[in-house]
Amino acid sequence: MQMPIRILFLCTGNSCRSIIAEALANQLGAGRLRAFSAGSFPSGKVNDDALSVLARHAIEVIDPSSQSWLEYENTELDLVITVCDAAANESCPVWLGGSGKGQPVKAHWGVADPAYVSGSAAEIEAAFELTYIEMKQRVEALLRLPLESISAQSLQLAAADIQQQYSGKHAE
Secondary structure (H helix, E strand, O other), X not given: OOOOEEEEEEEOOOOOHHHHHHHHHHHHOOOOEEEEEEEOOOOXXXXXXXXXXXXXXXXXXOOOOOOEHHHHOOOOXXXXXXXXXXXXXXXXXXXXXXXXXXXXXXXEOOOXXXXXXXXXXXXXXXXXXXXXXXXXXXXXXXXXXXXXXXXHHHHHHHHHHHHHHHOOOOOO
């Protein structure tokens, strides 16, 4: 595939998980990935705890915003990854957009939404830390792939395998 791989991380609210994934992919990708994020029903505000966990790990976030997936319907993308949590009966958006070159590869990386965690400040911080770890594991696994030479079909299989491999694993 042509570098950088253009990825859209998609969830419902675009306030936590997709923001974290976008920032991780852009920084860790070091030019191999160009990430964006959006939501099917954007909250309109990036969650402060999502920004805090990224800051604690020195992950740069450039102009974060909670935006609609409609912003990207005419953007040429290589990969669209939904990050909603189907295990929690969360409705997962279905990407139907596409560019002139065809449909992007689609994958699902289910991660629980830390925005729904209630409790002490330490418990909420721990939930966002877990989300950070889970997204980081997946992005790092993606970056271990031969992205420069991978086919769309192999990328789709590998992205699905990444979800299987890291689902429920929380060690950094």
